[in-house]
Amino acid sequence: MAYKVQCEELSRNIATLKEHETALEARQDQLASDLMKHETISRANEDIIKQIIEDIKSKNEEAACILERPVIVHQIKTWIEDEKSMLLLMLPVDALELLTKHHSLTVAGNAGYEIVPVIEPKTIVEYHGDTRRQVFVLDDACGVHTVDRQKRMAWLDYGQVIQDCLLQSGSLLLVSVRLSILNSELFQDLKVLSKIVVNLKDKQYALSVKNRQDIFRSYFKKGNEELGITDTKLYSCTMHFLYYVEFLLDHCT
Numbered sequence: 410m411a412y413k414v415q416c417e418e419l420s421r422n423i424a425t426l427k428e429h430e431t432a433l434e435a436r437q438d439q440l441a442s443d444l445m446k447h448e449t450i451s452r453a454n455e456d457i458i459k460q461i462i463e464d465i466k467s468k469n470e471e472a473a474c475i476l477e478r479p480v481i482v483h484q485i486k487t488w489i490e491d492e493k494s495m496l497l498l499m500l501p502v503d504a505l506e507l508l509t510k511h512h513s514l515t516v517a518g519n520a521g522y523e524i525v526p527v528i529e530p531k532t533i534v535e536y537h538g539d540t541r542r543q544v545f546v547l548d549d550a551c552g553v554h555t556v557d558r559q560k561r562m563a564w565l566d567y568g569q570v571i572q573d574c575l576l577q578s579g580s581l582l583l584v585s586v587r588l589s590i591l592n593s594e595l596f597q598d599l600k601v602l603s604k605i606v607v608n609l610k611d612k613q614y615a616l617s618v619k620n621r622q623d624i625f626r627s628y629f630k631k632g633n634e635e636l637g638i639t640d641t642k643l644y645s646c647t648m649h650f651l652y653y654v655e656f657l658l659d660h661c662t
Contacts, residue, residue, distance in 0.1 A: 530567035537574040 530563050530571060533571050533574060534567060
């Protein structure tokens with residue numbers, strides 16, 4: 410009798426194991442299917458990014474003859490060559506910013522940098538590489554028009570990862586955006602993440618050229634050690650770039 414009970418229990422255990430095996434196989438099939446879908450989506454996203462990059466490069470080539478300015482080209486070239494990777498956030502609000510953005514991308518492209526438009530925060534994480542020469546660009550032309558609460562939270566969710574990526578590549582975060590694109594709350598968040606953010610659209614910079622230069626000098630001097638910038642050559646190139654922006658602004662207005 411006891412032997413029969415043991416056999417029945419063993420049969421039940423075998424049946425249970427078979428059910429678990431079937432469930433495990435189904436789960437493995439589902440994971441394989443999900444992985445395939447993820448790879449397909451990633452490839453599609455990569456194709457979209459590459460197409461946007463090609464469009465940006467094409468537009469830059471078409472405008473090259475109109476926007477040629479040897480002085481700023483030389484300075485931006487120097488600035489870019491001294492950086493392994495950087496994150497540039499700029500908008501073509503007026504002729505000066507359009508000129509600056511155009512030459513930044515053109516010189517970077519000619520120098521062999523990969524120009525990556527940032528549509529959302531995870532773009533930086535997915536396309537970042539320690540050994541790749543890259544320029545990340547956040548621009549309304551790339552599809553970034555507004556930042557609502559949900560998008561702001563997305564930046565915060567990726568904040569630490571983005572910061573790690575930037576630190577690993579020795580990158581620089583320079584921000585020049587309209588508050589309609591990045592609201593004031595998000596801008597403060599980015600200041601915490603990047604440790605080095607200057608918003609040229611901020612009211613405090615809507616002053617005379619001299620006052621703005623004083624603000625830049627004060628900001629970078631004050632934050633130099635805190636930012637971990639020990640390379641004085643990098644600091645000098647950054648400041649020279651800002652001085653050229655101020656010089657052009659003074660002569661364009």
